[in-house]
Amino acid sequence: MLTLEKANAGVTANHQQDSWIPSSCSLCYGNCSILAHNVDGVLAKIEGNPVSACGEGRLCAKGVAGIMTLYDPNRVNVPLKRTNPTKGIGVDPGWVEISWEEALDIAVKKLKEVHDRDPGELFLQGTTTCASEMHCGLFTFAEAFGANAVWVGGGGIHCGSGAHEIGGLMHASWSLVPDFKFCNYAIYFGASKGHSAGHVANQNAQLAADARARGMKMVVVDPMCNFAAGKGNEWVPIRVGTDAALALAMANVLVNELGIYDGQYLKQCTNAAYLVKEDGHYVRDAATNKPLVWDATAGTAKTFDSAPIDSMALLGTFTVNGGKAQPGFQILKEHLKKYTPEYSSGITTIAAANIRRMAREFGEAARIGSTIMIDGEEYPYRPAAAIFFRGSQGHKNSTWNCVAIDLLNQLVGSADNVGGALGFNPVCHGHPDTGRPYYVPEATPDGLMITGTWMHPHKPFPANDAAAPTTIGMREFFPWAMTSPFYGAADREKWWNRFNIQRRPRVMINFGANAIMSVGNKDVVAEAFKDVFIISFDIFKNEMTDFADVVLPDTCYLERLFPSPNYPFIFNHPGSMGTWSWPIRQPVVKSVGERRDFLRVMYEIGYRMGLLKDMNGAYNMHFELKDPYRLEPDVKYEFEEIVDRALKSFFGEGHGLEWFKENGVMNWPKKAEEVYWRSRVPVRVPVYFEIFQTTGEQVRQVAKDFGIENEINYQAYQTLPDWNPCPSHECKDPQYDLISFYYRDTVHTNSLTLENPWLDEAAQMNDYSYNIAVNAATAKRKGLNDGDIIWVESNYKRRVKGRLKTIEGIHPEGIGIAALAGHWSKDLPIAKGKGVFYNELIEVDYDHLDPGNLNMDLCVKVRIYKA
Ligand SMILES: Nc1nc2c(c(=O)[nH]1)N[C@H]1C(S)=C(S)[C@@H](COP(=O)(O)OP(=O)(O)OC[C@H]3O[C@@H](n4cnc5c(=O)[nH]c(N)nc54)[C@H](O)[C@@H]3O)O[C@H]1N2
Numbered sequence: 052m053l054t055l056e057k058a059n060a061g062v063t064a065n066h067q068q069d070s071w072i073p074s075s076c077s078l079c080y081g082n083c084s085i086l087a088h089n090v091d092g093v094l095a096k097i098e099g100n101p102v103s104a105c106g107e108g109r110l111c112a113k114g115v116a117g118i119m120t121l122y123d124p125n126r127v128n129v130p131l132k133r134t135n136p137t138k139g140i141g142v143d144p145g146w147v148e149i150s151w152e153e154a155l156d157i158a159v160k161k162l163k164e165v166h167d168r169d170p171g172e173l174f175l176q177g178t179t180t181c182a183s184e185m186h187c188g189l190f191t192f193a194e195a196f197g198a199n200a201v202w203v204g205g206g207g208i209h210c211g212s213g214a215h216e217i218g219g220l221m222h223a224s225w226s227l228v229p230d231f232k233f234c235n236y237a238i239y240f241g242a243s244k245g246h247s248a249g250h251v252a253n254q255n256a257q258l259a260a261d262a263r264a265r266g267m268k269m270v271v272v273d274p275m276c277n278f279a280a281g282k283g284n285e286w287v288p289i290r291v292g293t294d295a296a297l298a299l300a301m302a303n304v305l306v307n308e309l310g311i312y313d314g315q316y317l318k319q320c321t322n323a324a325y326l327v328k329e330d331g332h333y334v335r336d337a338a339t340n341k342p343l344v345w346d347a348t349a350g351t352a353k354t355f356d357s358a359p360i361d362s363m364a365l366l367g368t369f370t371v372n373g374g375k376a377q378p379g380f381q382i383l384k385e386h387l388k389k390y391t392p393e394y395s396s397g398i399t400t401i402a403a404a405n406i407r408r409m410a411r412e413f414g415e416a417a418r419i420g421s422t423i424m425i426d427g428e429e430y431p432y433r434p435a436a437a438i439f440f441r442g443s444q445g446h447k448n449s450t451w452n453c454v455a456i457d458l459l460n461q462l463v464g465s466a467d468n469v470g471g472a473l474g475f476n477p478v479c480h481g482h483p484d485t486g487r488p489y490y491v492p493e494a495t496p497d498g499l500m501i502t503g504t505w506m507h508p509h510k511p512f513p514a515n516d517a518a519a520p521t522t523i524g525m526r527e528f529f530p531w532a533m534t535s536p537f538y539g540a541a542d543r544e545k546w547w548n549r550f551n552i553q554r555r556p557r558v559m560i561n562f563g564a565n566a567i568m569s570v571g572n573k574d575v576v577a578e579a580f581k582d583v584f585i586i587s588f589d590i591f592k593n594e595m596t597d598f599a600d601v602v603l604p605d606t607c608y609l610e611r612l613f614p615s616p617n618y619p620f621i622f623n624h625p626g627s628m629g630t631w632s633w634p635i636r637q638p639v640v641k642s643v644g645e646r647r648d649f650l651r652v653m654y655e656i657g658y659r660m661g662l663l664k665d666m667n668g669a670y671n672m673h674f675e676l677k678d679p680y681r682l683e684p685d686v687k688y689e690f691e692e693i694v695d696r697a698l699k700s701f702f703g704e705g706h707g708l709e710w711f712k713e714n715g716v717m718n719w720p721k722k723a724e725e726v727y728w729r730s731r732v733p734v735r736v737p738v739y740f741e742i743f744q745t746t747g748e749q750v751r752q753v754a755k756d757f758g759i760e761n762e763i764n765y766q767a768y769q770t771l772p773d774w775n776p777c778p779s780h781e782c783k784d785p786q787y788d789l790i791s792f793y794y795r796d797t798v799h800t801n802s803l804t805l806e807n808p809w810l811d812e813a814a815q816m817n818d819y820s821y822n823i824a825v826n827a828a829t830a831k832r833k834g835l836n837d838g839d840i841i842w843v844e845s846n847y848k849r850r851v852k853g854r855l856k857t858i859e860g861i862h863p864e865g866i867g868i869a870a871l872a873g874h875w876s877k878d879l880p881i882a883k884g885k886g887v888f889y890n891e892l893i894e895v896d897y898d899h900l901d902p903g904n905l906n907m908d909l910c911v912k913v914r915i916y917k918a
């Protein structure tokens with residue numbers, strides 16, 4: 052395999068320059084480490100960098116094809132100004148080229164106006180595709196500016212409001228992966244990790260392949276037998292949006308039919324033993340206010356941290372402080388009884404016998420009580436994992452879908468234990484030389500876990516108290532939401548008026564997101580951008596830039612510098628034992644035209660606005676800079692200097708930018724106590740969700756204050772998980788007999804790569820990338836054939852057209868549409884007209900959101916007919 056040394060040893064003398072430059076891919080947020088071959092200033096090839104754990108030398112098709120994005124002749128190369136004041140879908144903005152000076156003057160003037168009037172009227176939007184730069188650039192600027200309205204375009208509200216919320220709450224991490232090195236039984240609920248998309252894509256692909264070869268059984272619950280199921284041992288076709296019903300039935304079988312659960316784990320690592328009063332809240336100690344548990348040996352209630360673990364009661368009914376009290380686990384056990392396999396079978400369409408079998412297999416595979424020696428120390432060994440991501444969490448029942456699935460890990464004690472379901476690296480003790488970066492979860496006074504690191508300024512837990520909203524995202528009213536779709540929702544005016552919010556978005560900074568396409572129905576979303584002054588950083592003119600007032604030509608990932616593409620590791624770093632790798636991103640060729648890095652421009656704008664001190668302060672916070680590397684308040688730094696300080700602050704004086712430019716990646720070994728931290732770090736996670744009830748009571752009070760108590764949906768504020776239907780399940784019109792969903796194509800990232808000619812060509816070789824997948828029997832029943840052009844029409848009468856492709860491997864009720872395709876921008880000539888624009892079918896309003904975490908419901912009740 053190619054290494055940096057080998058590659059550079061083989062370079063020829065025939066060229067002025069011939070070098071392999073280490074950097075990081077960013078054609079999805081995976082940030083795989085790359086080696087880029089620069090020959091006389093031209094990028095000739097991209098390969099994986101084998102010395103980094105971020106890919107170990109592997110690239111996906113997109114990573115290799117990055118050259119075509121770099122050299123795409125349709126890239127924006129100079130700043131542009133709109134001349135047509137009218138904005139709309141398909142309306143020509145009338146671009147004229149302007150100088151950078153003029154562009155910056157316009158941006159600074161607009162931003163100053165809004166800053167002077169009300170920083171809350173600035174709206175910042177970014178793309179997940181360049182997640183690290185987005186996080187750094189938008190949040191440092193928002194911090195300095197005093198802005199309170201940041202959203203991540205279609206990201207967050209599609210992929211993560213539930214997954215990250217529950218990943219954070221239960222695993223102190225962004226998301227979950229099976230511990231591929233030790234796992235023997237993995238159940239995938241709507242996730243492709245290791246098989247197509249998701250985090251750490253290439254590294255997980257190798258780990259997953261090795262695990263399958265070793266004999267790990269992989270059961271894939273998915274409406275479609277696509278990338279993960281195609282590689283699995285078993286495909287379990289599920290009715291779209293019903294994952295919680297399956298997971299809760301499995302939990303019921305484990306607890307109530309088989310009696311399989313890890314009592315020791317539940318007592319030590321969860322709140323299962325905490326006593327609960329009849330009002331749903333914990334019974335608390337009068338003196339310390341700590342939650343109480345029942346000490347069965349002593350026959351009395353004690354605070355959770357003073358009772359011996361072994362004598363805590365998980366079951367029973369007790370009298371404490373004169374009232375009835377039960378451990379949370381007793382209440383959960385009763386609650387689960389409703390989810391008989393027969394009942395859930397009716398919801399999910401999965402046979403009851405299969406549900407029972409999967410539960411038993413999972414429970415037995417977990418080997419409760421067993422231990423294993425790793426690095427000379429004993430750890431709990433629980434080689435069974437249940438994981439979830441975009442597919443199962445993207446529904447109105449987002450919160451509970453994720454909770455219900457993760458409950459399987461909590462019940463058998465496999466969460467962050469050897470072989471189980473791992474968060475991505477929530478514990479890091481840092482490089483041996485410096486002890487940095489360092490983070491470990493901590494406990495609240497109630498004993499519940501707070502993440503050690505997160506995407507500032509947000510923390511998944513503890514949630515803020517619900518309050519009357521004043522910001523345009525209204526997140527004060529939704530304390531469990533990471534981001535807010537209300538900026539682009541059809542009913543945003545209604546809700547602003549309900550809460551007497553006078554603020555409106557006036558100016559927007561967009562970093563890359565193609566929100567007109569990535570959020571939902573384009574006409575609904577477009578309304579949000581018509582009357583806003585938009586400063587857009589982009590590399591292409593796409594459907595979103597059509598709404599911009601000024602377009603600033605950004606560099607792409609192959610042309611820019613960034614010190615920490617994979618930090619914090621909870622976002623994107625292989626989970627199992629192995630190596631910590633900290634790669635950088637650096638220019639692998641000189642950029643052409645007048646492209647400038649987004650981060651440098653944002654810093655410059657902040658400086659010109661007089662916010663230097665605040666920008667430097669925000670950077671100190673973002674990179675956790677420690678003396679002597681902290682930025683001085685009044686010095687204007689070159690970006691290289693900030694990067695150098697960030698790297699030295701983490702890795703010491705000898706490991707600044709110069710070192711990283713040459714070496715590309717810093718590696719050090721992972722310790723078992725970092726990876727398998729659950730039995731070592733004294734924190735607990737909830738299996739009884741008193742915390743949600745508390746928020747719900749606050750939400751109800753605020754709603755009451757505004758006279759809208761009856762307009763609010765409280766489904767996310769119970770104490771225990773349930774399956775709740777999506778609007779698609781509630782549509783009773785018999786004409787609409789199918790449920791549509793989308794899934795990712797392996798060779799495309801969201802809407803970005805559709806413009807890449809190599810990837811477009813690859814996608815055309817796949818029957819399903821650009822077509823509409825319909826079950827063969829369903830098509831036959833409807834008299835439709837392979838190749839027919841059909842309409843997919845929602846029960847709200849929205850429709851999209853495409854070519855039907857039959858497949859056996861899809862749920863008979865399911866309609867599967869790949870990628871974020873169907874571009875219409877004339878400035879994206881390769882992408883234009885390819886594939887199907889699924890999101891045209893999606894409603895963006897409160898009724899189609901998880902009312903707790905504000906994730907959007909992405910499935911739609913549809914009918915299909917010949918066009
Ligand atoms: N139908 C459907 N809808 C989806 C999804 C799907 O798979 N299918 N995925 C959903 C999910 S989970 C997400 S996260 C969102 C993603 O939605 P978005 O974040 O909007 O991502 P993209 O659609 O890829 O648009 C990103 C755009 O950023 C620009 N860009 C790329 N690189 C750079 C750069 O280096 N600098 C700058 N300034 N701009 C750049 C490009 O113009 C590109 O088109 O979409 C969601 N919506």
Ligand SMILES: Nc1nc2c(c(=O)[nH]1)N[C@H]1C(S)=C(S)[C@@H](COP(=O)(O)OP(=O)(O)OC[C@H]3O[C@@H](n4cnc5c(=O)[nH]c(N)nc54)[C@H](O)[C@@H]3O)O[C@H]1N2
Nearest residue numbers: 210241243248249291292440441442794795797799800801
């Ligand atoms: N190749 C590629 N890689 C990517 C991206 C990309 O666009 N392309 N995008 C990146 C981003 S932004 C994200 S968020 C991640 C997402 O990564 P994943 O979560 O893996 O993404 P999806 O393919 O959207 O969804 C996973 C599976 O869910 C299934 N599914 C849909 N609805 C349901 C349901 O109701 N229940 C169940 N059980 N399954 C369902 C789909 O068929 C699909 O197989 O990938 C990242 N990596």
Ligand code: SF4
Nearest residue numbers: 076081082083111114
């Ligand atoms: S998985 Fe993502 S980051 Fe890795 S090579 Fe592919 S596109 Fe690039």
Ligand SMILES: [Mo]
Nearest residue numbers: 179206207210
């Ligand atoms: Mo995403």
